[in-house]
Structures are given as C-alpha cells and as structure tokens.
Amino acid sequence: MDKLSVDHLLGIKFLKKSDINLIFKTALHFKEIINRPIKKVPTLRDITIANLFFENSTRTKISFELAQKRLGADVVNFSSSSSSVNKGESLTDTVNNILAMKVDMIVLRHPNPGSPLLLSKHTNSCIINAGDGAHEHPTQALLDCFSLTENLGDLKGKNILIVGDILHSRVALSNIYALKLLGANIKLSCPLSLIPREIESLDVSIETDILRALKWCDAANVLRVQKERMEKSYFPNNREYSMLFGLDINKINNIKKDILILHPGPINRGVEITSEIVESNNSIILDQVENGVAIRMAIIYLLASKMNFSIN
C-alpha cells in the first residue's frame, strides 16, 4: 500500500496497521533528510498549513512547525489567547475564516475531545489532531511506537508498560490503540484512582505493583501527572506518588534487567521520574523528540499526497 486509508489524522482509532507501517517507512526517509547538512526539501512549496493551538504546547508545536518548514510548506501560527475566540467566535467559524485565506491543512490542538472530528465534518480541509483534551494525541503515539520499533524491532509480542496518569492522558489512549495494532502486550501501572473506567475493554491489564510491572516489560512509557487537569485530589501527595510509582535508580536496579525508558514530556523531574533515569543510557527520550519531527513530516507528506493539485 502506498497511500493512507484516511484523509485526516483524527486519531489512531481510525488508522489501520498498514497506515502505521507506511508512516514509519516514510519517516525513515525524512529522518535521513533531517540529518543532512541542509535539512529542507521543497515538496510542499505550494501548501499552506495553519497551526491552531487552543492549549499550551512547546514540543508538539515546535515539532510540527519544523516538520512543515522542512517540507517547504508555508506556515501560519495561531494561539487562542490572542484571537477572536475570546470575542465568542465558534471553532468552525474561526477555521472557515482561516481556510478562506487559502490554507490547505489545519493542525489542531484543542481542550475539547472530538474537536478535530467536528472540524473534519464541517470544513473543507485536511485536519491533523495535535491533541484533543484527554482523548487522543496520535502523532505522539506514532513517534513513541516508531522509537520503540527502532530499538526493539517488530513490536509484535513485546511487553510495553505505560506508567502514570492514565486517566488524564491522551498519550496513553493513542499509545494503547497504536501498540494494539502493532501486536504489543500492554500493561498499565498507576494508582487505581488514575485508571479510567472501562479501560480493560481495550485488552490491557493493570498492575499496581510497579516492580512487578517493570520486571515484566521491555519498555516503560512514563507519563506526567497532569495536575492542571485534576479537579480533585487523586492521590495524597507528590512524595507518596513518587515513592510508589516514580521511576528511580533503586527500582531500575531492583528489576535486574535493561528496559527502555520513554517519556512524552514535559517531565516533572523527581515526581514520575528522576533525573538519573532521564539521563541514563536506557532513556530514549531525546530520540523520541528527534523522531517526532520525522514522523510529523511523514504524516503531513502522506496526507498532502492525497490532496490533488489544481492549477485553477
């Protein structure tokens, strides 16, 4: 297959395994390109992309912008704090106004789950989900799985642990969908108060003993505790969370095996993971960041390929 089965990237839920394989294969070429002395290609010189970020972002926003610029696209950035959204304009109106200025593709980060799906139905544009509330963050899951594949090979049958704030994490849900498509075994580890209801219906298991979970896994993806999304207290304090679920050198030494450590960032050092582990040889956190640009270039390239050129 040389084409994506979808016209938008709304979530991993809508992808097939062949789509993920195509994205990974294409990302390998872009990874080579971003390591050249001159890291830019002119492929998307006739495409304009708007990055609409209704939530704060550092890595994802910069990563998308670099991916777009290295593909030669024109880029406009929008942040909700300095826009007419504050005057009561709806999301669809905002986007349709931007599209009227001949924008071809929208990258959307929004606090409301499902907002990229809504836009894809009510606008005439290609939509990429850069995170919608606690729902999905498909590009993060793809770059996580790509980084895992680089280190572990085929993920079929590999044991992947997701540790941390599953309840508020869009990264967790997208990772579960992607890892399932790739045939990995998935375990979640965190306080039970941070486990969403019905999560086991996604064919994942839960282990509250972090040492047992770490001994089981080939790689651990550590998620941040998202205090800003918590309306109530889910565990007594950071210190207790860190003692029970935080990754530190004692726990890693205790399991007596090498496992890969991933973290989507931003990192709360000393809470979910210590600096020693972040900077250890087992950590592929900065590889994830590098791969993020290549994966986003691949996604944008493959989606743009489906947009037919019209000289009129």
Next chain:
Amino acid sequence: MPKKILLDSKKIDLILNRLVCELVENHKDFNNTVLIGLQPRGTYLIEKILDIFKKKYPNINIKSGILDFTFFRDDFRRSEKTLKASSTQINFSIENKNVVLIDDVLFTGRSIKAAMSSIDSYGRPNSIELLVLIDRRYKREIPIQANYCGAKIDTFKGDKVNVVWNENSKKDVIYIENNG
C-alpha cells in the same frame, strides 16, 4: 511491437569500460571526485562501474553514494499515485567536490533536474557532471545533457527502454518495447 534488443551484454560491457576510461581521463586520481548513483535504476549502473574500477584501476580510491531525489521531484500531487521514496546513502560532504551523477536512461531530464537540486543538501559542489548509459534523443523537456553517454537512441512516443541487469553480467541486456 515485440521487444527489440538495443544492446547485448557484450556491447554493454564495452560501453561501460569506455565510460570508465573517459571518467579516468577527466578525473585522474579521483581525489576530489565522488560518484553518485541515482535511485532507483542508477544504483545498478554505479555498482557495475565500481566493479570495473576495482578490476582495472585498483589503486584509485573512489568515494561513492546513492541519492534519492523523490522529495525534489516536480510532479508531487500531479497524479493519484503517492511518490514513493527510496533510501539515500551519502556519508560525506560534497562541499567543493566534483560530483558525477550516474543514471541508466536520460529521457525528459526532469529526474536529473531534481537530482541536481537534491545534491545541494550535502553542500555546494565544485561541479556536477552526468553519466548515462542510454540517451533518448529528442525527448528532453528541459535543457539537460549528459557529459558521458553510453549510446544515443531515437525512440517513438510510447516506447519504453528497459535496462535489465543480471547477477551474471553475461545476461545483461537493453531492449525497447512499445506499449502505446
């Protein structure tokens, strides 16, 4: 139209040896020259050329690489087909180097234009030359010509020139067929 053989393995071998001699005449010890095979078909040709260098000029040390120029092509989004990239292997800078691009067939010239833009990603070369096995005359869409050319042929619309490399080089063949 049945397949018409243009060159058999004996003629191909003669031509390749002549092309290598021409390269040596112009680039002497290859101190500042690199050979770059163009994906996909030029990769086979560069292998053949490097083999001849090894046999006939074992003292010449040649830097070589493989270049994919898919993302520099001018027909992105011009058809239903997604342009599929191949791998690039260039592990050196080409800043101030004399670059020889190598491809099997020169047709419209658009691929070579894309390759020349693409090679700039590795630095600014001192010069760029082009070596092709077959030049399809009068089919150029942009003003590009080869510095080293194996054979020039005239073709009709719908003609396809196929270069078939075999592991046993005695079975190498170039033929023409018309599907139009």
